[in-house]
Every structure is written in structure tokens, then in C-alpha cells.
Amino acid sequence: MAFEALTQKLNDIFKKLKGKGKLTEADVKQAMREVKLALLEADVNFKVVKDLIQKISERAVGQEVMESLTPGQQVIKIVNDELVQLMGSKEAKLNFSSGGITVIMLVGLQGSGKTTTAGKLGRLLSKSGKKPLLTAADIYRPAAIKQLQVVGEKLDLPVFTMGQQDPVNIARASVEYAHKHNNDVIIIDTAGRLHIDEELMDELSRIKQAVNPSEILLVVDSMTGQDAVNVAEEFNKRLALTGLILTKLDGDTRGGAALSVKAVTGCPIKFVGMGEKLENLEPFYPERMASRILGMGDVLTLIEKATQSFDLKKAQELEQKLKTQSFDLNDFLEQLSQVKKIGSLDQILSMIPGFSPQKLQGLELDEKELVHVEAIINSMTPEERKNPSIINGSRRKRIAAGSGTSIQDVNRLLKQYEQTRKMIKQMTDMEKGRKKGKHRFPFYGL
Structure with missing residues (x-):
């Protein structure tokens, strides 16, 4: 994934800054030296790096940072602002001919x-x-x-x-x-x-x-x-x-x-x-x-991709099933195929704030796992998909053999499905309670 090494290095640098209650000019200079090295290692043009570091440094040792209650966060904001400026400040749209082709x-x-x-x-x-x-x-x-x-x-x-x-x-x-x-x-x-x-x-x-x-x-x-x-x-x-x-x-x-x-x-x-x-x-x-x-993720692009990929009619049907708690393995499979349209799992997770490369390390993002899930569900009978509770030991053995997976894989999928179903039930119960006035949340006007 692009920028992974750079992102990791910058996060390590900023983590040290955020750990300090107050920043000195020496702290900022040291951080900027490390940022400069990280950018050069990412193959950013030397002159570009030099100008960028100078602009960040000038702002980072100013009053807005040194007197801030969260100086580390302020430095990150300045770096973000300058990176945006460096790459063009706003989206450059295509120029379409006003008349003709x-x-x-x-x-x-x-x-x-x-x-x-x-x-x-x-x-x-x-x-x-x-x-x-x-x-x-x-x-x-x-x-x-x-x-x-x-x-x-x-x-x-x-x-x-x-x-x-x-x-x-x-x-x-x-x-x-x-x-x-x-x-x-x-x-x-x-x-x-x-x-x-x-x-x-x-x-x-x-x-x-x-x-x-x-x-x-x-x-x-x-x-x-x-x-x-x-x-x-x-x-x-x-x-x-x-x-x-x-x-x-x-x-x-x-x-x-x-x-x-x-x-x-x-x-x-x-x-x-x-x-x-x-x-x-x-x-x-x-x-x-x-x-x-x-x-820091990219939620807007993730939302746009989801909007383009998800079928509105199917989403409305799913919403109805969630309300009536009739979410079954057919729906589970449908949601899986919808998610796959958005992109690979690592691409999706990289757009979610908080999912830094460090956190993704060690996390299995094998796309084959999704293929296994599809194979397992496709090996079930229509009745088993609608009512997974009937899947006993002998049925699990048959499903595993039919999908080319193990009984443990089938058990894992059924457990994931059951956890998802319970979570959906909790969410719908909370929504019903909120509408009746049983739950009042102090934030967000809920």
C-alpha cells in the first residue's frame, strides 16, 4: 500500500511529540529533522522537502503551537495543512468544453x-x-x-x-x-x-x-x-x-x-x-x-465508494430485515459481495481513521478467507441458510466437505454470523427504545 512506510515513520515521530506536555524549539527541530529524513526516504524531491520543512518549522515554533494546550496536535495539523497545500490544496477537476465535444x-x-x-x-x-x-x-x-x-x-x-x-x-x-x-x-x-x-x-x-x-x-x-x-x-x-x-x-x-x-x-x-x-x-x-x-484515514472516499457500490434496493430490503430480525446467511453472503465491490480489505481499512499501518500489521487480510466464507455458505441447503440453528454435527461435516474447508472453518463462520446477528438485535432494540424515550443520550442530540 502506498505511503505505508512513510505513514508509519510520521506516526512514530508525532507520537513522541504528543507525549510531551510542552514543546521546546529543540523538540520541534528534532522532529523536523526526522520528518525530513522520512520524506527523503519516501523519494520526495529534495528541493520540495527543503521548502516544506522550512514552512512547517516556521509555523511550528510560533505562538499558535508553543502556547497551545495540545502542542503535539497543533504540529500535526500544521504538517497536514502544508501537505495539502503542497499537493494542490483542492481537487483539480477536468475541463469540459462549454460547447461541443x-x-x-x-x-x-x-x-x-x-x-x-x-x-x-x-x-x-x-x-x-x-x-x-x-x-x-x-x-x-x-x-x-x-x-x-x-x-x-x-x-x-x-x-x-x-x-x-x-x-x-x-x-x-x-x-x-x-x-x-x-x-x-x-x-x-x-x-x-x-x-x-x-x-x-x-x-x-x-x-x-x-x-x-x-x-x-x-x-x-x-x-x-x-x-x-x-x-x-x-x-x-x-x-x-x-x-x-x-x-x-x-x-x-x-x-x-x-x-x-x-x-x-x-x-x-x-x-x-x-x-x-x-x-x-x-x-x-x-x-x-x-x-x-x-x-488519519479517508472516510469521505470510503463513503463515496460504498454509495457507488451498494445497491439501494437491496440496502432497503436489508434495513427491513434488520428491523424484523430476519437477517439470515443469505443476507450475510449478500453483504459480503457488496463489500467486495468497494475494494480489497486493506484498502477499506486504510481509509478508516485509527487503522494505521502499525495496527494493520499482524492482522490477517487474506482475500482467500472471503472466498472460503462464500464457498461454505454456497455449500449449505436453502433451509440451512435461512435457519442456521438446524446445522448439527453431521451437516457441518457435509458442508465442510462440499466447500473444501474444515469443520473448524464452518464453526468459525457460524460463530461470526451469530455474533453479527446479536449485534444487530442490540442495535435495533436500542433504536426502538430511543424512539419510545427509554434511552436518552447526552450527546449528538439523541
């Missing part, structure tokens, strides 16, 4: 994930009511056109191709096609190279001139660290980028590119790829990313 050029080096990102972006725009057209303008990489067609087919998005013709003509023709077929956004998947060269830049410049794009977005692999920033700088000089998309930010990356690229190039990060699946592209929110880096 919006053209988005995706550019970048080979292997950065442009083709998959074109599909991910198309899916995101389609979900928001747009009618995107994917354009295959990479005529050099073997199977690039076919790859985009496969992605388009999976997402039910149209793909415009003209084979191995001149990419400039392909881009220009895709605009005419979009006009005829009522597409309001064109996403052009351009060619990449293993390195920046004149031939590549000349072709991209000619495409830009031919279609006058509203957006030129550089797709860059965040796992390349400082090289990603250097690539962004070079592309920006040649093409005047309007933004960036960082891919593989969920991988084993030090995260330095996300913290450096805006400050070095002036180009905002507009989206981040948080996984290989076609739904794993998120708008980039500097304040949310800063919160994740500091181990």
Missing part, C-alpha cells in the same frame, strides 16, 4: 498504463452521465489497439479505430465520428516510448494541433518515484500539460511522486489509479491524500 489526450511513456487508464477514465465519465468514445491512436505497440477494444467491450464503451494509419488522421477522424454518434467526450490513447524522444513529441504535438484538446493528461507510473517527476517535467515543457494521472499508487511504492510532482511541474494531479481493476480510478483530493499519509 471535449477531447482528452492521454500521453506518457510505454508501460505507464495509458490504455487501461483510458478505459478507467471512460468508465468514470460514463458513470457521471457522459458519453465517452475511446480512440486507439497507438499504432506502434503490438496489440495496443486490440487491448483498447477488449477494455471497451468490458465496459460497454465504443472504441474508434483505423488500424495502422497516421495517428494524427485517426485523432481527427474520431472527432468527426463522435459528432455523428453523439459522443460528448473523446479519450485518445496515444503512443508511448521507453524514453522521451523527438519523434514521439513531434507526433503528440501534431495530434494536439489537429484536435485542440481540452485536456492533455500525463499518465505516469508512481512506482518509478523521482523519475516520474522528471518525466512529468519534460512532457510539460513540450506539451503544456493540463494535469496528471498517477497509476499504481496502491502498489509497493514510496509515494514520493504524489508529493513532489505538483510543486515541481505546477501541474495538478487529477486522478490516481488505486488498483488493476477497471473501477480502480479515483479523483485526486489533496486533503484526503494528506489524511491518508498521516494515518
Whole structure:
């Protein structure tokens, strides 16, 4: 998970600060030295680190911290504020054409994930009511056109191709096609190279001139660290980028590119790829990313993902079952599949405040466990799912054999289900009591 090592180090530094009743200037200087080292190890640009530490230090030794009742917390707030500022202060949205078709050029080096990102972006725009057209303008990489067609087919998005013709003509023709077929956004998947060269830049410049794009977005692999920033700088000089998309930010990356690229190039990060699946592209929110880096979670993104993934009708049906306490193993399985749509367990937990990397260490987040749970429930009869209390020893043995698991696994699942059911009963009883006026809580107006 991106930033994991950095988050852990920053948490350790801030823990020491919070343990002090009062902070001296020497305490702040020592903490800033440690923060500086942690950022450099995360592959953040040296000049960016230097400026950031200077800004934090100036504020951290000021009156607002030294005279505060919670100086440690104040320092963390200052670090959070400066990280947000560093990454762009607010969300940088796409620029859509006020009249006519919006053209988005995706550019970048080979292997950065442009083709998959074109599909991910198309899916995101389609979900928001747009009618995107994917354009295959990479005529050099073997199977690039076919790859985009496969992605388009999976997402039910149209793909415009003209084979191995001149990419400039392909881009220009895709605009005419979009006009005829009522597409309001064109996403052009351009060619990449293993390195920046004149031939590549000349072709991209000619495409830009031919279609006058509203957006030129550089797709860059965040796992390349400082090289990603250097690539962004070079592309920006040649093409005047309007933004960036960082891919593989969920991988084993030090995260330095996300913290450096805006400050070095002036180009905002507009989206981040948080996984290989076609739904794993998120708008980039500097304040949310800063919160994740500091181990404070990202509840807003979690809520948005849940809202997009959960079926409203099924949620209403579940609510009714909870009220009547008829929650069974069919519902348990349904909720499991809904949660899986949001993302992997470690991604979900990383967005919850308080779940720092230290706390996640040693916690089993094996996705296979979810597969086992599904297999066990699927091996039960409809009657057993509706009424788990009838599952005796012989039934447990049969279910374990049918699901390829052990009797202990079946017992564990039934125990988890029973605990969940009891917790739901307690919650619904409390809600009924609250409405009758039996329980009065002093907070939150309850």
C-alpha cells in the first residue's frame, strides 16, 4: 500500500511529540529533522522537502503551537495543512468544453498504463452521465489497439479505430465520428516510448494541433518515484500539460511522486489509479491524500465508494430485515459481495481513521478467507441458510466437505454470523427504545 512506510515513520515521530506536555524549539527541530529524513526516504524531491520543512518549522515554533494546550496536535495539523497545500490544496477537476465535444489526450511513456487508464477514465465519465468514445491512436505497440477494444467491450464503451494509419488522421477522424454518434467526450490513447524522444513529441504535438484538446493528461507510473517527476517535467515543457494521472499508487511504492510532482511541474494531479481493476480510478483530493499519509484515514472516499457500490434496493430490503430480525446467511453472503465491490480489505481499512499501518500489521487480510466464507455458505441447503440453528454435527461435516474447508472453518463462520446477528438485535432494540424515550443520550442530540 502506498505511503505505508512513510505513514508509519510520521506516526512514530508525532507520537513522541504528543507525549510531551510542552514543546521546546529543540523538540520541534528534532522532529523536523526526522520528518525530513522520512520524506527523503519516501523519494520526495529534495528541493520540495527543503521548502516544506522550512514552512512547517516556521509555523511550528510560533505562538499558535508553543502556547497551545495540545502542542503535539497543533504540529500535526500544521504538517497536514502544508501537505495539502503542497499537493494542490483542492481537487483539480477536468475541463469540459462549454460547447461541443471535449477531447482528452492521454500521453506518457510505454508501460505507464495509458490504455487501461483510458478505459478507467471512460468508465468514470460514463458513470457521471457522459458519453465517452475511446480512440486507439497507438499504432506502434503490438496489440495496443486490440487491448483498447477488449477494455471497451468490458465496459460497454465504443472504441474508434483505423488500424495502422497516421495517428494524427485517426485523432481527427474520431472527432468527426463522435459528432455523428453523439459522443460528448473523446479519450485518445496515444503512443508511448521507453524514453522521451523527438519523434514521439513531434507526433503528440501534431495530434494536439489537429484536435485542440481540452485536456492533455500525463499518465505516469508512481512506482518509478523521482523519475516520474522528471518525466512529468519534460512532457510539460513540450506539451503544456493540463494535469496528471498517477497509476499504481496502491502498489509497493514510496509515494514520493504524489508529493513532489505538483510543486515541481505546477501541474495538478487529477486522478490516481488505486488498483488493476477497471473501477480502480479515483479523483485526486489533496486533503484526503494528506489524511491518508498521516494515518488519519479517508472516510469521505470510503463513503463515496460504498454509495457507488451498494445497491439501494437491496440496502432497503436489508434495513427491513434488520428491523424484523430476519437477517439470515443469505443476507450475510449478500453483504459480503457488496463489500467486495468497494475494494480489497486493506484498502477499506486504510481509509478508516485509527487503522494505521502499525495496527494493520499482524492482522490477517487474506482475500482467500472471503472466498472460503462464500464457498461454505454456497455449500449449505436453502433451509440451512435461512435457519442456521438446524446445522448439527453431521451437516457441518457435509458442508465442510462440499466447500473444501474444515469443520473448524464452518464453526468459525457460524460463530461470526451469530455474533453479527446479536449485534444487530442490540442495535435495533436500542433504536426502538430511543424512539419510545427509554434511552436518552447526552450527546449528538439523541
